Amino acid sequence: MKFAIALFSAPHAPSSRRALAFAQAALAGGHEIVRLFFYQDGVYSASDNIVTPQDELDLPAQWRAFVSEHRLDGVVCIAAALRRGVLNPEEAARYQRPAVNLSAPWELSGLGQLHDAIQAADRLICFGGP
Template sequence: MKFAIALHSPAHAPSSRRALLFAKAALAEGHEIVRLFFYQDGVHSASGNVVSPQDESDTVSQWREFVSTHQLDGVVCIAAALRRGVLNVEEAERYSRPAANLPAPWELSGLGQLHDAVQAADRLICFGGP
């Protein structure tokens, strides 16, 4: 089965951890992940500036490692990211901000990427949100 996964909640929310566990389990069972799309507060799960307390799981690093290891398409909604100060190098320069905080392997893109993922997938699985 082909899954598109959308994450709407920040890294410290339980739903971010559940999304990561679901994604790992899906791959372990031989399923395909068409795209991971981070939207609304979910963009914080891709930020390079989130620091987890020592007694908590570092979900941000785990997401980055998971996407890199499996060479997945990890897309961060550009509108949601800009609104929340999550910027790649190009956007930091464009808006004259002092630093970028969206490291590889993440890509900034628009909602069209979510639409394309839904068209290519058998199922869209959403975590978090209103």
């Protein structure tokens, strides 16, 4: 089965841990992930600047390793990222901001990428949100 996964919640939320566990289980079960789409507070999971307390799971680092290891398509909503100060080098330069906190394997893009993923997948699985 082909899954598109959308994450709407911040890294410290239980739904973020569930999303990663689901994605890991899906691949372990022989399924395909056509795209991971981070939206709303989910964009924080792609930030390079999240510092996790020592007694907690470092979800941003785990997501980064998971996406890199499996060569997944990890997309961060550009509008949500800009609103929250999650910037790649191009957007930091464009808006004249001194800090860059988004790097590979993540790609900034728009909601059209979520739409395309939904069309390509058998199921859209969403985690978090209002």
